[in-house]
Amino acid sequence: MIQFTVEDRDGTRQMLDVPEGFSLSLMEVLKGSNYTVLATCGGMALCATCHVQVLAGLDSLPPAQDAELDMLDTLPDSDFDSRLSCQIRVDERLEGGIFRIKGAEQ
Ligand code: FES
Numbered sequence: 001m002i003q004f005t006v007e008d009r010d011g012t013r014q015m016l017d018v019p020e021g022f023s024l025s026l027m028e029v030l031k032g033s034n035y036t037v038l039a040t041c042g043g044m045a046l047c048a049t050c051h052v053q054v055l056a057g058l059d060s061l062p063p064a065q066d067a068e069l070d071m072l073d074t075l076p077d078s079d080f081d082s083r084l085s086c087q088i089r090v091d092e093r094l095e096g097g098i099f100r101i102k103g104a105e106q
Helices: 026-032 066-073
Strands: 002-007 013-018 051-056 082-084 098-101
Touching: 066 082
Parallel strands: 002 098
Antiparallel strands: 002 013, 051 082, 051 098
């Protein structure tokens, strides 16, 4: 199991356990766990509605690619620890991470 923490927009935190071996993005796991993540573009790094802030574990993640960085640049509330959750594969590198959901709700 891969364990990490998700903080919702209201500050509520929950630990998620995700089985290893599934090739899912963090966005897909968040949606599947009933968080409100619009993911309008379906995970193509084109909408930024899957924006998360990485409060812990940022250095363990693979670096963002150009398409992700370009999209994050368009967000007024983007910061150094911002990522698009659709561009993050859920694997052991997320273990112990803390992700705050930031993307638009509607
Ligand atoms: S789902 Fe659209 S950018 Fe991530």
